[in-house]
Amino acid sequence: MDGLLTNMNWLNFFYNKTTHLRHSFGRGINATISPKEEELFDKSYEAFEKGEMLKAYEYFFKSLENFSLDSSNKNIITNLQDDFLEFEIFQGSAKITGVVTADKLYAQAIIIKKEDAQVALKRYLLQRNYQLTYACYFYDDEFIKLKLIQDNITASPQKIFFPLREIALTADFDKEFIKSEFSSITLEDTQHLVKLSDNELKIKYDFLHLWIDELEVKISTLPTNDNAGMQSFLYLNFIFKMDYLLVPKCEIYQKVSKKVQSYFNDESISPEAKNEELKRYIQKLKVMTYKDFSSKFYNAKYTFNPLEKSSQEEINNFISESQIKIRWYKNNRYKQIISSIYTYVPFNILYNYGLNPITKSLLHTLVEIQNPSFFKALDYTPLYDEEKNTFFKKAIIARVDEAILPNQKQFKSLEVFGDKLNFSSMNELSNSYLLQLKHLDFEEV
Incomplete structure (x- = not known):
């Protein structure tokens, strides 16, 4: 710095x-x-x-x-x-x-x-x-x-x-x-921690099981041969989604952190073995009781972000690499994995990269668009109607404007892009949104 x-x-x-x-x-x-x-x-x-x-x-x-x-x-x-x-x-x-x-x-x-x-x-x-x-x-x-x-x-x-x-x-x-x-040891100085409401905990517990059920169904539809890469996207997408949307603490967070580090850093383990390890952990989450689950959450105040700032080039490279993989799966007619990769990309970036507030806000908006039922359960106004397969375009464009317009004095080349998005389908919206994120220009005045 x-x-x-x-x-x-x-x-x-x-x-x-x-x-x-x-x-x-x-x-x-x-x-x-x-x-x-x-x-x-x-x-x-x-x-x-x-x-x-x-x-x-x-x-x-x-x-x-x-x-x-x-x-x-x-x-x-x-x-x-x-x-x-x-x-x-x-x-x-x-x-x-x-x-x-x-x-x-x-x-x-x-x-x-x-x-x-x-x-x-x-x-x-x-x-x-x-x-x-x-x-x-x-x-x-x-x-x-x-x-x-x-x-x-x-x-x-x-x-x-x-x-x-x-x-x-x-x-x-x-x-x-x-x-x-060391579960038997009592932590000191924790009076400032606030327990989540039962309503919020139940919503998160229910969605955890809904996502596990959906994951198992998707895994069962994959081709029986040469599917390790697709399984990886599905398991990691689940892990990153759980971490970002549910925000578990304590044991779940610690276990997830270790497994993600091992997945990306340990080259001595095959992708198949890594997938199996994630599968076993997700099965443990599936059988976790509500009482045990609810003990892994709290609200607290935060002053510092844990991730070091990532360059825009690093984020752009990851998006480009992901789009190459999407094209490969499209060309080889593995269409069932495409939507999962599109949701995996923003969750991965939010988990692994230190983001400036503009990019983070824009990525969160994409996550809200892609996961309407979860945000609706938390009483947020949805940005996508799953039953009618329609987007609330004005609201989405307004959210993009809200993230960008106040910052144009500092970043002279930063442009709004809501009107450039493709609203014809969820995959097209996700693709066009990620393309626009790659074009963000943070050159300061």
């Missing part, structure tokens, strides 16, 4: 500006950044230059605050005193507390009670210390904690962003890991 940047435009890449969502989707932040974010950043930068450390940090923390429907999510709370600044940062299962003085920044996250730590867990945390750049694990008389200490001599908004991001993301991930792998 360019160290010469003097405003927080680069920070926008860690946020999703979607304003109409009442539920969380995916692993990013479903909120808007502060409308005064750039102004607050500039004030923070100037205060650091003047050596006014407490003011600098206060402005910086306020620039990280995010909003839902113009109301603060209180994902960051500060308390400025005469000679120190107290703060709290919320990141999923983790709460980071700390204090800033003129000389130092100190932050910590309480993980578990010291007496609860098993040998295997202690070994894991020691290994984590070797992986971290800024933070480290330690224990006091009562708790195991993750801590961060930064000297303020050369502090700037850019220099403090990444250490704070590391401690927040690490604390959240490791608390979920402990919940998944």
Whole structure:
């Protein structure tokens, strides 16, 4: 990242500006950044230059605050005193507390009670210390904690962003890991987590089983020979869809993350074996009781996105490669897999790539179009009528405009494309939509 940047435009890449969502989707932040974010950043930068450390940090923390429907999510709370600044940062299962003085920044996250730590867990945390750049694990008389200490001599908004991001993301991930792998251990400092409503949990549980049933039917219709590639698209599409739309936490998230990493990174395993492994896990999800399922979800506040920013070229290359595969299946008359690949593409991008808020918003709109029954069950106005096979064109075009028009001052070559979409069928709509995403131009003014 360019160290010469003097405003927080680069920070926008860690946020999703979607304003109409009442539920969380995916692993990013479903909120808007502060409308005064750039102004607050500039004030923070100037205060650091003047050596006014407490003011600098206060402005910086306020620039990280995010909003839902113009109301603060209180994902960051500060308390400025005469000679120190107290703060709290919320990141999923983790709460980071700390204090800033003129000389130092100190932050910590309480993980578990010291007496609860098993040998295997202690070994894991020691290994984590070797992986971290800024933070480290330690224990006091009562708790195991993750801590961060930064000297303020050369502090700037850019220099403090990444250490704070590391401690927040690490604390959240490791608390979920402990919940998944050491279920008998009680996590500390989780009072801020909010349970989902029974209605939402039941909707998600029902759709999980509906999607599994649909998956099994589609698998059964594939040709009996040479179908490993098609099975891969179907299984991965299910995994990515579940992760983005249902947003499971704890054990499900941990298992899915490991299986996705293994699928794409372990070249020693055949595609057939990888598919079989995904199939076995999906069968475990199928027999999971509602009580067990409902324990894997919660609502929480988030301050940092987990993925590093991806270049537009990387995203364009993935779309192009996917379109090549679609053409191959079309030419070889494997039409039953085409629609699944079109839904797989946006879910894959949302799972694997760090997106700017414009691209993320546009991809979410495509997901809403492709999955109308799920969003209708959550009481969103549908963008596609499945019974009549018709699109709500004006609404779709308005959603595209909403994502692009406010950003044209910053990106001079960014153009709306709603009127260029092909509404003749779902496959054609998906294809034309992905083509337009490839043509997005983020050259700044």
